[in-house]
Amino acid sequence: MAFFKNLLHPLRAQDTTHLCDGEIRLLLRQYQWGSAYVGGLPSYFFSIVDAQEMRLELGRCDLRVGWHEELLYAGHIGYRVHTPYRGHHYAAKASRLLLHFAGELGLEECIITCDPDNVPSRRTLEGLGGELRATVEVPRASACYAAGDRAKCQFTTRRRIFSAKNGTIRL
DSSP states (O other): OHHHHHTTSOSSOOOOTTOBOSSEEEEEEEEEEEEGGGTTEEEEEEEEEESSOTTOEEEEEEEEOSOOTTHHHHOSEEEEEOGGGTTSOHHHHHHHHHHHHHHHTTOSEEEEEEOTTOHHHHHHHHHTTOEEEEEEEOOTTSHHHHTTOOEEEEEEEEOOEEETTTTEEEO
């Protein structure tokens, strides 16, 4: 079934060179046309780097394109900021860029999840305008369960237009 979903997305990655807000840039590390972790969906994997010093990796993020039940636990967007760079809102900035890119790829709504006890991540998702749908138990058959997750907060975000020039999100 995932194969047919992937037919709606190209075999090759789309251009991502515009994913920059002046402070950070998302550099494409890998594109997988069918990531097993999220039910065979196309996935983009990025390094979050300093826009001026691109050798400085601040963290990583990824975007999963399409729909599969596993997204209820893994989410369309994932992010992690390296410990020395936390507290600078890099996860929120990267997620804004990914939300813009998701809109370009035709995703009108994204699910982003976090662990219930991860307060900084919850604040990030609330700051992005995410609405908490539910806190759910992760099923044993899920790849997230195999990775050690037992519960997830599910946030939804509607399509937003991110302007890199002034750093704002408009509904």
